[in-house]
Amino acid sequence: MKSESGKTWLHSILYLSCIIFFLQLIHALISGHLFLSHANVKLKKQPDLPLRFRADGTFKILQVADIHYGNGILTRCRDVLASEFDHCSDLNSTRFLKRIIDAEKPDFIAFTGDNIFGTSSPDAAESLFEAFGPAMESRLPWAAVLGNHDQESTMTREELMSFISLMDYSVSQTNPLAEDIDGFGNYNLRIWGAPGSHLANHSVLNLYFLDSGDRAIVNGVRTYGWIKESQLRWLRGVSKVLQGPNLDNNQPEDFSSPPALAFFHIPIPEIRQVKEIVGQYQEYAACSLVNSGVLQTLVSMGDVKAVFTGHDHTNDFCGNLNGIWLCYGGGFGYHAYGRAGWPRRARVILAELASLVGLVVIEMTQMEGVKWLLKVCNLAVLFDSFDTA
Numbered sequence: 001m002k003s004e005s006g007k008t009w010l011h012s013i014l015y016l017s018c019i020i021f022f023l024q025l026i027h028a029l030i031s032g033h034l035f036l037s038h039a040n041v042k043l044k045k046q047p048d049l050p051l052r053f054r055a056d057g058t059f060k061i062l063q064v065a066d067i068h069y070g071n072g073i074l075t076r077c078r079d080v081l082a083s084e085f086d087h088c089s090d091l092n093s094t095r096f097l098k099r100i101i102d103a104e105k106p107d108f109i110a111f112t113g114d115n116i117f118g119t120s121s122p123d124a125a126e127s128l129f130e131a132f133g134p135a136m137e138s139r140l141p142w143a144a145v146l147g148n149h150d151q152e153s154t155m156t157r158e159e160l161m162s163f164i165s166l167m168d169y170s171v172s173q174t175n176p177l178a179e180d181i182d183g184f185g186n187y188n189l190r191i192w193g194a195p196g197s198h199l200a201n202h203s204v205l206n207l208y209f210l211d212s213g214d215r216a217i218v219n220g221v222r223t224y225g226w227i228k229e230s231q232l233r234w235l236r237g238v239s240k241v242l243q244g245p246n247l248d249n250n251q252p253e254d255f256s257s258p259p260a261l262a263f264f265h266i267p268i269p270e271i272r273q274v275k276e277i278v279g280q281y282q283e284y285a286a287c288s289l290v291n292s293g294v295l296q297t298l299v300s301m302g303d304v305k306a307v308f309t310g311h312d313h314t315n316d317f318c319g320n321l322n323g324i325w326l327c328y329g330g331g332f333g334y335h336a337y338g339r340a341g342w343p344r345r346a347r348v349i350l351a352e353l354a355s356l357v358g359l360v361v362i363e364m365t366q367m368e369g370v371k372w373l374l375k376v377c378n379l380a381v382l383f384d385s386f387d388t389a
Helices: 002-034 090-104 124-131 133-138 157-165 229-242 269-273 294-301
Strands: 058-064 108-112 142-145 187-192 203-209 215-218 221-224 260-263 304-309 318-321 324-328 347-352 360-367 370-376
Touching (some): 124 133, 294 324, 304 347
Antiparallel strands (some): 318 324, 360 370
16 A cells, blocks of 8 residues: 555656646746847837928928839849849849939938739738838838738738838828728828928928729729728818918918828829820829829819829829829839839929929929929939949
């Protein structure tokens, strides 16, 4: 009996020891995932805010359309010369963006969709970090909207915009709070006067960002997305507030309403009606079958002077219709389709509070006795020269 009791006691001790050993092993393996470490907490880096004109009365925006970033060095380029193909990847897009930022020294960067090419991006977050990397490294404020390809990877459109809004130096927003609105990435940004100037406490330019969607089925026909009525209703409301009296404290009576620019990915159908253009019209405008009245809304609002889109990579023209300039950004990314021998490109938008010669004048208004000119650089100055370094 004593022998049996001793064996039972010994087995119990061994069993208990095994349980303790395995519990400690499991704890060692997963404890790092169960507790937050202050060393791993990363705060978003913020740009200098509010967005302001420079002391010389200018505000320069770099528009980047259709990066189509995939999987870095593993992603091959499209539509480049045979002599360029073997050494061409997403890294060429990265180098191009760095060079343009260094050369143009913009105050703000606007990415107008198809920032990543979903089917070539096994991890959407990683591709976004790479696509926007040069902008974050520059520490410049930047914002983005989505195109029709961004959501084809591992994130939904809502997740993409939420993620983008949390990236370093991004001033992007998912959607306005307490608004029932279609899409993700509908928001506005206000640009203030130069510090120390008589316009320092006034917003002198407004930027509207809209989600133009991806794809849809209309009456059994597949088409591209469009800006919905709920978005236009929100836009009309924002515009009315921004143009309303007493928006800014101590606003002088003769202070005119600030002009605005709009940014989204898919062009509106009316762009096909433009007759006189500056730039190149090389492919049929791929718009939605649905005309939701965007142009009529912008005309009725009165503050939007120009619209900047992407989507059609080999178009880089601007044309005026009903008093509003409709402009393409031109294809930027090397993984996006283009034309072999036709350089990738970007657009610079220069808003000015004084006269400047040599650029295309888009609109002129009067603001508190100050001449306000909005101008768009000829895209020829922003072509990329192929670089394999």
